Amino acid sequence: MFLTRAKPLLPRGLYGRAALILILPVVLLQLFVSVSFVQRHYEGVTEQMTRSILYDLGLVTEELAAAPSLAAAQLRAGELGRALQIAIALPVADAPAEDWRQPWDLSARVVTEMAGAALPGFTAISFQDKRRVRLWLSTERGEMRVTFRRTRVSASNPHQLLLWTIVFGLLFAMIAYAFLRSQLRPIKRLAAAASAYGKGRVLPYRPGGAVEVHQAGQAFVDMRDRIEAQREARVLMLSGISHDLRTPLTRLHLGLELMSEEEAEPLRRDVRDMERMVAAFLDFARGDSGDVEEEVQPAELLARAAEDAARGGGAVTLGESPALGPARLRPMAIRRALGNLIGNALRHGKEVRLSLEAGEGWLAFVVEDDGPGIPEAQREEAMRPFARLDPARSQSPGDVGGAGVGLGLAIVDDIARSHGGRLVLGTSALGGLRAEMRIAR
Ligand SMILES: Nc1ncnc2c1ncn2[C@@H]1O[C@H](COP(=O)(O)OP(=O)(O)OP(=O)(O)O)[C@@H](O)[C@H]1O
Ligand SMILES: [Mg+2]
The missing domain is CATH 3.30.565.10 (Histidine kinase-like ATPase, C-terminal domain)
Structure with missing residues (x-):
């Protein structure tokens, strides 16, 4: 049902069809694997990494809230920042009104969602700098900005995986195509030899290729040989008969010369007719060889x-x-x-x-x-x-x-x-x- 409706869209040539049969499942498999891998593994890793930095940030906010003064808080922030590899600025007034990330940046979206859900006082996050993530929180001591390396929340780029998939996919498709060509060539040769023979031309052809193709090729050769043999037999037989008839006809001619005119005339006509028939047989036997x-x-x-x-x-x-x-x-x-x-x-x-x-x-x-x-x-x-x-x-x-x-x-x-x-x-x-x-x- 589906196939009959899709038929006009399918490639008509053997190459196209074979390529489709070969490549379609591979491409689908690759797509399925890549998508599920990126989704599961990649997002999972991002979530775990994000969770750990959110713990750190939670610790920082708690510690700073416990500090007796702003100066003490700033001092503590410096110490914690060095230990946790986070730059902390307090207080600041540069929080953007909106989060900033590239639309296709999947992991940034995950980080944003998790931070919004898990961090009390979260105001904004920015992934504008490719290497660094900046995140703003409002605390009792004013607006706080934390900056940390992007690699702390994102696994290495998932696009690389897709890229390699495509590159290797193309490479293997090319190799497969080369093999395919060598498998299809015997079929094309057989088609050429068969259609030439249909037009009366005998092309040199030797069966080759996979067993089935070889068999078909051998069957074609056998069939062609048999037809050629029959043709030869026909030519031989008819020309043999015609040739053998010629000698007695010539003798009849000679005999007729010795007879009287009115007796000879009807016989002569018969002999002429026979000669013409013999000529026609020869013509037919010769074919167009x-x-x-x-x-x-x-x-x-x-x-x-x-x-x-x-x-x-x-x-x-x-x-x-x-x-x-x-x-x-x-x-x-x-x-x-x-x-x-x-x-x-x-x-x-x-x-x-x-x-x-x-x-x-x-x-x-x-x-x-x-x-x-x-x-x-x-x-x-x-x-x-x-x-x-x-x-x-x-x-x-x-x-x-x-x-x-x-x-x-x-x-x-x-x-x-x-x-x-x-x-x-x-x-x-x-x-x-x-x-x-x-x-x-
Ligand atoms: N142009 C034509 N008009 C009418 N009948 C025809 C015509 N051509 C052929 N025929 C008929 O078809 C038959 C077969 O023709 P064909 O040319 O094969 O043989 P033939 O003319 O009888 O003999 P040959 O061509 O071998 O001398 C003829 O006997 C004739 O009855
Ligand atoms: Mg005729």
């Missing part, structure tokens, strides 16, 4: 993709795009992905529009067309490898684009994910499909 990350202008990449499509005879226009700075990405892979999306758009629609979009931490390449689009329920399915919706349409023998393999969107999604994003399909304002390839920035 071998392509290096570069700083590029996304707008330039998009314009280049539009040019390529226009060269192939497609009606591609560039839509409105926000001005964006350069982004780190693998340009070959992005171009391949754009090529796939534009190819789909041209196959299903007549008009194709390319644009860019950007948001907090991401940017998107958007390809829209005016074709039939994909119904919402089938969008997930369309992105799966080897998924062809309406196979009759895309595999009809007269199809100019040729039979699709069903890998295009899967490749695009793969490339987007290796850039820390994904492919999002929607409906375009043009009426057809809107394919948005988001990547992390």
